[in-house]
Amino acid sequence: MPIKNVLTTTIDHVSILDADGRFDEKLGKGLIPDADLVKLYEHMTACRFLDEVAFKLQRSGRMGTYPQNMGQEAASLGAAYVLNNDDWLVTCYRENCGLFWRGVPMESILLHWMGDERGNAMPRPHHATPIAVPIGTQMLHATGLAWASKYRGEKRIACTFFGDGATSEGDFHEAMNFAANLDVPVVFCCQNNFWAISVPGKIQCSAPTVAQRAIAYGMDTIQCDGNDIFAVVHCFREAVKHARTKGRPYFIEAVTYRLGDHTTADDARRYRDQAEVDKWKSRDPLIRVRKHMVKKGLWSDAKERELLERVEREVTAAVERAETITPPARAEFFDSMYETLPADLLLQRDTMQTHSIGQDPSQIEGAVIELPTKGHH
Amino acid sequence: MANLTLVQAINLALIQEMERDERVLLLGEDVGANGGVFRVTEGLHKRFGGKRVVDTPLAESGIIGTAIGLAMAGLRPIPEIQFEGFLGPAYDQICSHAARMRTRTRGAFTVPLTIRVPVGGGIHAPELHSDSPESIYIHTPGLKVVMPSSPYDAKGLLISAIRDPDPVIFFEPKRIYRAFREEVPEDEYTLPLGKARVVCEGEQMTVVSWGASVVQCMQAIERSGRSIELIDLRTLYPFDMDAVEASVKKTGRCVIVHEAPKTCGFGAEIATRIMERCFLHLEAPVQRVTGFDTIMPYYKLELDYMPDADRIARAIEEIAAY
Numbered sequence: 131m132p133i134k135n136v137l138t139t140t141i142d143h144v145s146i147l148d149a150d151g152r153f154d155e156k157l158g159k160g161l162i163p164d165a166d167l168v169k170l171y172e173h174m175t176a177c178r179f180l181d182e183v184a185f186k187l188q189r190s191g192r193m194g195t196y197p198q199n200m201g202q203e204a205a206s207l208g209a210a211y212v213l214n215n216d217d218w219l220v221t222c223y224r225e226n227c228g229l230f231w232r233g234v235p236m237e238s239i240l241l242h243w244m245g246d247e248r249g250n251a252m253p254r255p256h257h258a259t260p261i262a263v264p265i266g267t268q269m270l271h272a273t274g275l276a277w278a279s280k281y282r283g284e285k286r287i288a289c290t291f292f293g294d295g296a297t298s299e300g301d302f303h304e305a306m307n308f309a310a311n312l313d314v315p316v317v318f319c320c321q322n323n324f325w326a327i328s329v330p331g332k333i334q335c336s337a338p339t340v341a342q343r344a345i346a347y348g349m350d351t352i353q354c355d356g357n358d359i360f361a362v363v364h365c366f367r368e369a370v371k372h373a374r375t376k377g378r379p380y381f382i383e384a385v386t387y388r389l390g391d392h393t394t395a396d397d398a399r400r401y402r403d404q405a406e407v408d409k410w411k412s413r414d415p416l417i418r419v420r421k422h423m424v425k426k427g428l429w430s431d432a433k434e435r436e437l438l439e440r441v442e443r444e445v446t447a448a449v450e451r452a453e454t455i456t457p458p459a460r461a462e463f464f465d466s467m468y469e470t471l472p473a474d475l476l477l478q479r480d481t482m483q484t485h486s487i488g489q490d491p492s493q494i495e496g497a498v499i500e501l502p503t504k505g506h507h
Numbered sequence: 508m509a510n511l512t513l514v515q516a517i518n519l520a521l522i523q524e525m526e527r528d529e530r531v532l533l534l535g536e537d538v539g540a541n542g543g544v545f546r547v548t549e550g551l552h553k554r555f556g557g558k559r560v561v562d563t564p565l566a567e568s569g570i571i572g573t574a575i576g577l578a579m580a581g582l583r584p585i586p587e588i589q590f591e592g593f594l595g596p597a598y599d600q601i602c603s604h605a606a607r608m609r610t611r612t613r614g615a616f617t618v619p620l621t622i623r624v625p626v627g628g629g630i631h632a633p634e635l636h637s638d639s640p641e642s643i644y645i646h647t648p649g650l651k652v653v654m655p656s657s658p659y660d661a662k663g664l665l666i667s668a669i670r671d672p673d674p675v676i677f678f679e680p681k682r683i684y685r686a687f688r689e690e691v692p693e694d695e696y697t698l699p700l701g702k703a704r705v706v707c708e709g710e711q712m713t714v715v716s717w718g719a720s721v722v723q724c725m726q727a728i729e730r731s732g733r734s735i736e737l738i739d740l741r742t743l744y745p746f747d748m749d750a751v752e753a754s755v756k757k758t759g760r761c762v763i764v765h766e767a768p769k770t771c772g773f774g775a776e777i778a779t780r781i782m783e784r785c786f787l788h789l790e791a792p793v794q795r796v797t798g799f800d801t802i803m804p805y806y807k808l809e810l811d812y813m814p815d816a817d818r819i820a821r822a823i824e825e826i827a828a829y
Contacts, residue, residue, distance in 0.1 A: 233768060251615040259579070260612050264603050270569060271604070274576015274584075281532065281558065281582060288576075300596070304569030311564055465609040467649060468532075469617070469672040472745030 141341045148414040151421050158360050161367075162211075164428055170231075170359055171210060171419045172431075174203040176441045177227040178244035178416060179238055181390070183445050185241065188394040189190075193452065196243045201357070201389030203227040205417035206319050208288050208362030212370050218279075218288035220259040220272035222265070224321060224388070225291045232256050236448035237455075244452060247463075248417045257286075265300035266292055268317065276316045280377060287315040287373040295326025297343060298334045304394045306379070310347040314371035317366070318344070318381045320357060323388040328401040344381030356384025357415040387413070511691040512686045517547050517623075517659035520665040521585070523757055524697050525555055528583060531669060534561040535587030535623075543623055544589055545684055549559060567597040571622065575604050578620040583669060591626045591678070592635030598643075605674040606649030621668045621675045623773070626654065627719050627766050628813050629682035638803050639718075639767035643733040644676050645744045645776075651700055652743040654678040656721035657688040660741055663698030671700060677798035687722075703747035707752070709736035712827060713754040715777055716764040717743060719816055725766050727819035728822060743773060752784045759790035762822045764814050769797040791829035796822045 146158040147263065181200050187193035206228025210219060219225075220230055226239055234256050241249025250260035255427075261506035262268035272290035279286040296302050296322060309316045320340050322443055324331045337343065344351035350372060354361040362384060369380035387410035391398045398407075463480040464471065471479070511519065525531045533548055539562035542549030552560040562572050567588055571821060574584040574675050587592055598700070601622070608618045628637035641753050653668055655661040668675040706721065711733050716724045717740040720827070728735045736754045740746055755761050761781055763774035778793040796814040 179522075247611050247613050250611050251613040254615065259616065262604075266600060267572060267599060267604060270572025270600065271576040271579060274568075274573035274578075275580050276576075277573060278577045278582050297764070301568055301572060301600075304566040304572065305562070307564050308569045308641065312561070372580030463610070466612075466614045468609070469650075474745060474748065500676055 137500065138320070139342070139345050141339050141351065143237070144361045145355040145356075145358055145362055146364060147358050147418055147422055148355070149418055151382055151418060151425070153360075153422060157364060161360055162247055162282055162363055165184060166211070166360075167419070167423065170207060171416070171423060172437055172441075173207055173227055173231050174359075174416050175437055176417070176474075177203050177207075177230060178443060178447070179438070179441045180226065180445050181237075183449060184211055184240065185394060187338035187449065190476075193240070193244050194393045195393045197223045198388075198390035199226045199394040200413060201410065202321055202323060202386050204359045205230055205319060205356045205384040206291055207315065208359050209317070209319060209366050212366035213289055213335070214286070216257050217286055217370075218275040219256075220268050220275065220290040220293055221258070221261065222268060222296070223263075224293070228291075229256075229258055231260050233464045234258055236445065239453035241455065246458065247453070248458070264300040266288060266296035266305075266444060268292070269296070269305035270301050270308070272316050273305045273314050274402060276309070276373075277312065277314045285374055287317065287370065289317040289370075291315040291319050291321060293326060293331070294320060294322040294324065294331045294334050294340060296320070297340055306344065306347045306349065306381070309379035310349050313424055314376050314379060315377050316379045317369045317373055318379060320381070320383045321386055322383055323386050325392070325398070327392040327396060328398075339383060341381060341383035349379050351380050351383070353383040356386035357413050357418075358413060359419060364443045368421070386415075389414070397502050398482060508690050508692055510688045512685045512688055513655070513658045513661050513679070515548050515677065516662040516689075516691045517665055518549060518551070519691065519693070520662040520669075521551060522554065524666055524669045525551070525559060527695070530581065531584040531585065532561065532577070532582060532733045533557045533585050533587065536563065536565050536589050537561060538622070540588050543587060545681065547623070547679070565667070567593050567766070571597040571600040571605065574620050574622075575600060575608070575618050575824060578618045578674075579608070580617050583619055583621075585621045585623060585624045585669060589625070590632070590636045591624050591640055592770070593636050594624060594640060600652070601674075601676070602647045606647050609673065610649060614657065617672055618674045619672050621665070621671070621677050621679050624686070625681040626678040627680045627682055628630050628803060628806075629719060629811045631809070632681075634805060637806070637809060639765070639798065640742055641678055642767055642771055642773050645773055646771075650744065651675040652678070653700060653741065653786060654680065654718040654743060655741060655793050656680065656683065656716075656739050657716055658691050660698060660704065660739075662691055663696050664700065666695060667697045667700050670697070674778065675700070678718065682719040683722055691738060691808060700739070700742045700753060701745040701747055702741065703750040704741055705734070705741045706737040706739050709734040709758065711758055712734060712760040712762065712823060713738060713751070714757045714762045714819070714823070715740065715751055715774075715808075717741065718766065720764045720766055720818050723814060724818050726816035726821055729825060730816060730820050731823050731827075733823065746777075748777075748780050748784070751781065755781050755785045756757065756788045759788055760826050761789075762794045762796060762826055763792045764796045765817055766798050766813050768800045772797050794822050794826045797805060
């Protein structure tokens with residue numbers, strides 16, 4: 131028997147507004163109405179400004195470790211722009227911009243990194259799950275959330291974000307495999323920023339694209355310039371339509387770059403060249419949109435100044451809200467452990483607030499003395 | 508009233524909860540047409556269809572991770588992990604997410620799921636099919652852990668677990684899946700999580716146990732001819748220390764029996780609590796009869812590893828004579 135080919139496949143790459151300002155009229159015309167483009171740009175600017183402020187807050191000891199989103203604003207924003215507001219948005223920690231578009235308040239993100247769980251108490255109507263800390267695990271939650279929609283006969287889908295490092299995790303493969311084999315409407319978006327802390331992408335994936343990994347699961351897939359809001363919106367329109375109408379998953383590789391360190395605890399100069407960073411700075415997702423808007427007469431220096439002033443006011447107000455929130459009660463961390471706290475936990479909570487060492491319940495009687503909190507707020 | 512095995516009692520509980528509540532669905536490896544490797548879900552796929560009884564890909568983290576998503580969306584998933592030895596791949600999802608979701612979101616998201624897991628040795632199963640890892644999950648804040656020792660308890664506890672608003676690991680001792688039958692009401696009933704059962708009352712000593720070991724304890728107590736109170740904890744978190752305390756204050760002596768390894772086994776916690784609460788009532792040291800701090804041996808030696816009626820009886824005599 132002659133050997134025959136059983137699979138030939140290709141991966142498309144979408145770029146509409148490139149770093150040099152070239153705009154593909156055929157794909158891009160009418161994709162984003164002018165008024166929306168202005169709003170998207172304003173969101174990216176606000177997100178970038180918050181990022182810079184958060185960095186300074188960390189450096190001045192007012193906030194804990196923080197992962198900057200700088201350079202990666204477009205991918206999650208494009209997703210949130212295309213998704214319905216009640217579609218699930220299941221993110222890790224470089225999707226602030228999409229969450230803000232969804233209406234998640236900036237102080238939610240600030241509080242999370244200021245060491246306050248109340249930042250994770252995502253208002254339910256936003257249909258956004260809190261930042262997932264272990265890598266790739268949230269992809270399975272997205273699959274389950276979308277599966278629940280299918281189970282109930284709803285049209286709601288889920289969209290989940292993760293980085294190139296996550297594609298090495300078992301949960302990445304399990305989530306893709308479950309979604310494809312059980313026909314679950316999830317859009318998987320890998321923000322390929324080329325670095326998982328200090329480890330380059332080639333250690334995570336030796337194939338030429340991350341996007342092609344989806345083919346192995348029988349999933350439709352595409353790669354886009356993740357710094358191009360037009361390309362991101364184009365791909366998400368396809369992906370969301372596919373998920374919603376066919377009830378099937380879809381994979382998007384958004385090629386982008388982490389312009390900052392992994393977190394404020396990292397120093398990227400230890401492992402990557404400044405020349406590489408500079409090259410990607412010229413591909414910044416904000417700059418090209420601003421130039422494009424100026425060219426189209428939608429934007430001006432005056433508008434930019436006005437925007438920056440407004441954004442500064444908004445971010446300052448968010449920081450103030452986050453920093454002046456009523457401190458949690460001393461034993462507040464007990465209260466949400468279970469819907470109804472077991473008696474033993476109630477006892478631990480009560481004794482913790484006294485001088486009792488907490489071994490004999492009788493020591494609590496009449497001895498509940500509020501001790502000053504040891505934490506700092 | 509029907510005379511049922513533990514497997515049949517669990518099957519009945521699943522049927523009744525699925526009929527009562529559309530949000531309940533089963534997922535796992537081989538739970539569909541095959542009815543599970545222990546036939547616990549037998550007939551359910553035919554009865555409720557592939558939408559509610561779902562054969563998943565073979566991946567434990569995937570099973571628990573997607574079940575977390577289903578639960579966050581308001582459904583009541585009941586994932587099955589085929590054997591306790593395969594909880595390992597799902598550990599991250601159970602402990603990093605299911606257990607923490609309510610508290611890390613201060614109640615905005617909850618994970619009402621019940622993870623069913625056959626547990627323990629004694630059935631001549633292959634490697635990693637006979638372990639007793641309950642302490643790991645008792646030690647993980649945010650979870651509830653249940654292990655019944657009889658068909659009647661299994662049905663009532665499982666229904667409570669399914670209706671519980673927090674994540675529950677429901678360990679099913681496979682050694683007694685079909686070891687004996689018991690009258691189990693066909694009407695639905697629940698048993699509260701966190702309440703122990705006094706299996707038999709006695710005055711001279713308290714024996715505390717759970718799961719399949721309860722049956723071994725009953726044999727040992729019968730053989731001893733002594734007046735011994737046997738407490739089956741039934742729920743391991745939250746656990747009914749009040750029941751243990753009341754009994755030990757009455758008897759002054761206590762033997763704790765479990766299949767899991769000794770060091771950091773849950774018996775250590777019970778013994779410490781007895782020391783905290785009953786110190787001046789004790790007539791003898793608290794004695795543990797447990798598995799060993801070894802890898803669970805293959806089945807040729809598994810009965811030497813697990814506490815049996817002989818070892819428990821010797822401990823009872825030793826503590827009675829102290």
